[in-house]
Amino acid sequence: MSYCVNCGVELDQSLKHCPLCSTPVINPNDMKDNTVLLPTYPIENVSMIVHKIRFLSATLVSAVLLTALILCPLCDYIIYDTLTWSRYVIPSVIFVWCCSIPPILIRHNKLVTSILIDFIAIVIYLPVMNMLTVPDRDWFMEIALPILAYLFLSFILLDFLSHLPKKNILYLISLGIFLIGFLCVMIEYVILKFINKNIDFIWSLPALISCMSVAVLLIIISRLSKVSSVRKHMHI
């Protein structure tokens, strides 16, 4: 018989570690004993079952998308003798596949990984759509890419800060609000630049000011709550 050195409980001979504290069981007497013991419960590879379910889901989604990928150009070609509307469907279906399959298949998937994959997919998808719709105007480089890059970097920054051990939720929220305000300015700037108008901010500056006010207010609240004298005078 083996005992857990950490918990003091006797352990069943089939156990390789203490189920309570994960301490490995090392009993020199048991090493000499070659008898095979049946575990208390049958052993199943649960991770294999989970992987099978994931694989099945991925196959199902792929099959549905593949059907659309084959049928749409076929129908389009039969009716119009050329590819018209289905030209938009093909990259769209590939884009949906790229966004949906990796999160299903990747084990221990992190949000950052999913967002990175989605970013890469959209950066490939949008230029294709640009070429198909208005090839003479490069709206992807002028509008879409700066906004997408800004959103991606903002998300990475927020995600990194939220995983810090000494994080302050109010600071994070205020930073998020500030980034939204700046996004508004950026959207207006790239649009005005794209349509060759004067850079004259109309709606984005009030939005930025409002966001900054809320963000500063949140930072002040967060700082004040740490000052004991303020607590003393302001307690409710």
Add this chain to the structure above:
Amino acid sequence: MKQTKNWYRLDNAAKIYPAVRTRSWSGNFRLSINLTEEIDPIILQQALNDLRKRIVNLNLELKKGVFWYFLEETDRPVFVEPDKQSPCMRIGGRHNHDMPYRVTYYNKRIAIELFHALADGTGGIIFLKSLAARYIHLKYHEDISEFDGIISCDSQVLAEEMEDAFKRYAKFRTVKSRSELKGYHFKGTQLPYEQTSVITGIIPFDVLYKKAKTYQVTVTELIVALMIESFMKCQSESKTHIEKPVKVSVPINLRKLYPSKTLRNFALFINPGIEPRYGEFTLEEIIEEVHHFMRMNNKEKYLNAMMCKNLSDEYNPLLRIIPLGLKNMAMYIAFKKYGETLVSSTFSNLGRVDLPPEMAKYTERVEFMLGRFMSGMPSAAAASWNGNLYINWTSGFREKNVERGFFTSLVKMGIPVKIESNLI
């Protein structure tokens, strides 16, 4: 002419379980018996088939009505299955249609897993003992005499076995409010839904009993107090800003108060606990609190008022006319409000299992286990047989802080504990 099948309304306690079950979860429990030799599945199948001719409950399947679920008699075959690493997984669905139970075997063990809509622990142990008795009779040709809690395949079916005892014994003098504070919930890394961790502690019953007697309490009260102590330690280690009450739900078998022979649900829950906001409690103080709470609340009048409250909801004309789909949503909300959220855990003690000598000589152990809870919270169930108490902790979390706190407290008291687990 097509013969109408017999059908039964779900009893009051059973009504909630089909409404709140999900694709991956249903409220189950499990009873198992280990014999001295390896189980022969062919004989076990024969024993089950024989028993199904006598016990009505084992021939019922769950069906959907327009307003309520109901149980309907069926002649659909039920096959014994090899046991799984994670017990008490969802019952019903593609493999066993909507039969509310399954019978499994592994090595020397026969287990019956029941959906709570069909029966409670007392009903379940009668099914298990009767099944094991039939198996022993078929395999070893033992003539098992009439014994309390064993239904012989030749006996007559009693109408009382299928009664809704709640309706029969509710007196409707008054109703007791359910309002309680939300309890502390242990948080950890959730295991995948097809995995349940089981940790079995084998404890010499007489040593535990003597220890309980030194505190002048019952074994159940001592175990509940140790569980509360362990949960309180976890809560203080988690450094939560607002400490919540630690409560453990304990089912009370109402057959001890009312002379019912029902094989369906007939139990209510009381929730002894500690309010940590009053200060730190020593183990002695927790034991005292639990002891007095259990003595105070385990009274026929209080339990009857509680029973009446549950029935009054069922009799509510507005709730009755709502179609099943909407009713399920309402019941799910009620379950979230008054179900698992109120308590930190559950402890169900089946007590000492008695078997006739013809069966006892072939029996190694008897166990009782609760299925994984919806929130994954660790919960325990115990049964004692042949001088040992088998306490099974089931959990949906990877971390074992609660179980470890509980078992190490027992070891510190000088009570030896042997541990088994399905997570090798």
